[in-house]
Amino acid sequence: MRKSLVAALAVVVVAGAAVAAVPVIERRAAQQIKADMERDGQTTVGSVEVGLFGRKIAVTDMHLKQPGDISIGRWEASGLAWPMSELIAGRTPFSGIQLGDPFQAGHVELHDLKIVDKSMQSTVASLVADDLRLDRYQPVLGNGQLTALSMRIMKALSVGRLEQTQSVSTDLATGNTVAIGGLTIGGYDKGKVSSFEVKDLGVSSKGAAEPAFRMADMKLAGLDLHRPLAALSVAGWRPGLPIGRIELESASLTGFSGEGLTRNGISLGSVTQQTTHEAADVKRTRLRIEGFVMAPPAGNVQALQMRMALQAMGLKELRLDSGCSGTEDRAHNQLSIDRCTVSGPDLGELMIGLKLVNADAPFWAAIDDGNTFAMLGSKVGLASAKVALADRGIVERTLKAVATTTGQPVDTVRANFAQEVRRYQPPGILITDDLTKLLDTVASFVEKGGTLTIDAKPDKPLGIDKLGYLRRPGPDLVDMLGLSAALSK
Numbered sequence: 001m002r003k004s005l006v007a008a009l010a011v012v013v014v015a016g017a018a019v020a021a022v023p024v025i026e027r028r029a030a031q032q033i034k035a036d037m038e039r040d041g042q043t044t045v046g047s048v049e050v051g052l053f054g055r056k057i058a059v060t061d062m063h064l065k066q067p068g069d070i071s072i073g074r075w076e077a078s079g080l081a082w083p084m085s086e087l088i089a090g091r092t093p094f095s096g097i098q099l100g101d102p103f104q105a106g107h108v109e110l111h112d113l114k115i116v117d118k119s120m121q122s123t124v125a126s127l128v129a130d131d132l133r134l135d136r137y138q139p140v141l142g143n144g145q146l147t148a149l150s151m152r153i154m155k156a157l158s159v160g161r162l163e164q165t166q167s168v169s170t171d172l173a174t175g176n177t178v179a180i181g182g183l184t185i186g187g188y189d190k191g192k193v194s195s196f197e198v199k200d201l202g203v204s205s206k207g208a209a210e211p212a213f214r215m216a217d218m219k220l221a222g223l224d225l226h227r228p229l230a231a232l233s234v235a236g237w238r239p240g241l242p243i244g245r246i247e248l249e250s251a252s253l254t255g256f257s258g259e260g261l262t263r264n265g266i267s268l269g270s271v272t273q274q275t276t277h278e279a280a281d282v283k284r285t286r287l288r289i290e291g292f293v294m295a296p297p298a299g300n301v302q303a304l305q306m307r308m309a310l311q312a313m314g315l316k317e318l319r320l321d322s323g324c325s326g327t328e329d330r331a332h333n334q335l336s337i338d339r340c341t342v343s344g345p346d347l348g349e350l351m352i353g354l355k356l357v358n359a360d361a362p363f364w365a366a367i368d369d370g371n372t373f374a375m376l377g378s379k380v381g382l383a384s385a386k387v388a389l390a391d392r393g394i395v396e397r398t399l400k401a402v403a404t405t406t407g408q409p410v411d412t413v414r415a416n417f418a419q420e421v422r423r424y425q426p427p428g429i430l431i432t433d434d435l436t437k438l439l440d441t442v443a444s445f446v447e448k449g450g451t452l453t454i455d456a457k458p459d460k461p462l463g464i465d466k467l468g469y470l471r472r473p474g475p476d477l478v479d480m481l482g483l484s485a486a487l488s489k
Contacts, residue, residue, distance in 0.1 A: 026050040033057065040098075055080040068146040069116040077132075079106025099139035099149075105132045117146045122169040131160030140235045151233035154225075159188045175206025193223035208259070216255020222275075223248055227368065242370035250274050264303050265295040265317075281330035284338075289322040312401035320344050333359045335367075335380075348392040354385040357461050381461025391449040399446075418443040430475035434483065441485035450489045457482040 030048040037043050037059075046061025056078040064070040081104040113124040137156040140148045164183040170176070179202045187194030198218040202211035227244025231237060253271040261267065269291020277283045295317035296303035296310070310318060324340035336355040343349035358379045366375035396410075399417070403410045421443040425431060438454070445452040458481055469480075477483075 026052055036098075037062075051078070054078050068118075071112075071114045072110060073112025075108070075110040077103075077105040077108045080104065099141070100137055102136045103132070103134040106130065108132050115146070119172055120169060121172055123167065124164060125166035127162070127164045129159050129162045131158075133158045145235055148233055148235050148237060151229050155190055155229050155233055157188065158190055159185065161186050162188065177204045177206075178202070179204070179211075191224065191226040191229045193225065194221065196220040196223055202258070210259040212260035213258040214256070215253060216257075217253070219250075219252045220248060221250045227370075244370050245368050248273065248275065263297075263300060265297045265300070267291070267293045279331065282327070284325065284327050287324045292320045292322070294318040309401065312404045313397035314400060315346060315397070318344065319346070330359070330364065333357065335359050335363075344392075344394075346392070347394040347397070349388075349390045351388040351390075352386070355383045356380050357383040358463075376464060378464060381463040382456070382458065383461050384458075385456040386453065388451060388453040389445075390451040391445070395446060395449050414446060418446045421446060426473075426477075428475060429473060429477050432478060435478045438478070438483055438485040441487050444487050448487070450487050453486045453488070455482075455484050455486075457484075 026049075029050040029052075033050065034045050034048040037045050037048075042065045044061075044063045045059055047059070049058040050056070051058075056076065057080065058074065058076040059072070060074045062070075062072040062075065108127075108129045110127040111125070113122075113127065115122045134153065135156040135158075137152045140152065162183075162185040164180070166179075166181065167183065168177055168179045179200075180198055181200030182198070184197045185193060185195070196219070199216070201215045201218065203213040204211045224247035228246060231241070231243045251271070251273040254269070256268040268289075271287075271289050273285065273287045275283055275285045294306070296307035298307070300307075310316065320342055321344075322340075322342045325338045327334070327336050327338055329335070334355065334357055337353050340352045341349055358381050360379050362374055363378035363380040366372060366378065399410050399413050402408075402417075403413045406413065408416075422439055424439055426435075429435065442452065462481070466480075
């Protein structure tokens, strides 16, 4: 019994001594980390705190001179871990943490961040992240490489949830700013984003009291940034080079306002987008813009012409809604705009559709990579196109506006315009029966209204090599495009 008691007391004494030594170990670890961070001569740190039991590091007054100029008031990481793969490879955090090293933490907080590059200055009040994992990456250093370094970090980063507050980016050349009240990201994994929400986004000109443009809420889901991250992470990338296609499953933008919109009498309800995958190689996308209203104010000289045009048409304001749906069918080598419309309650509806066939690998590569020049090697061609205008007042209002400005009766304007359409002779185009019928149908639309539909159905798909022909069409343009027109009530 006495031996057991002595052994237990010895364990307590040893444990107590170990616990008592923790503050000393933490101080020495903090000193070592601070020295490692400042070793490159480009980084300065005010202080470092280490908490062994919480696996925590806190750094205050951190300043990095390269790349760009970065300062952080305080950042703190808890629940730290070191990847097992790094330990197996013989790399440990005790050898010094540098750019490119991995990093894992259960919780990270960052306050008072400021980044200054040669063209941009950005500030962030606070940033909080949970379940953060940064894999090893290849750093890039030097002036002008901040974008490439940031993109490489994003390619290696995974975060369970991230919240950012009060961020402001300023263009140093113009003084224009973009401010975001709050940003929340859920489920970020090396370029794939489950959810992305922005609150109170504002764009302001230098010295302006109010933002020129403001959006209260933006919600995105299913965001895939793999291609842009790959392009922007290349050292030497510069604006104007392709960045690749951004994939998006859904989007909702609401709460538009701002001095620029108000000054021109413009308001907008919402913008929504939805993409559904019907098969591995087939997806459909729908875009909707609702609640667009333009009512040019009397005091705006720049909007005076639009105001006068609306008044001549008997309108106090212009109200429009727009919708567009398209299908990307890689299994059948087709891309189509199924139906794109712009409609106004007192005007009518304009509809456009087209279908591309023979969409081969060069075509999809050009679409995915954002490199339009690569499309020149594609065999893709236009199989059909359609334009339809449903009259619900636009013809009559347009004729009245012309009559008001010219001082002629509406019936005279209508008859003269219809006659001009029938007599129209496109320069260099052969006047065939098909063209005559097309022009007569358009003239009848001016006279009677209804729904005018113009179809293009070439006998063979119109390839990219024919685009130059469309800029300077030959006499057989109508026959080559297979143009026809129809009028219905």
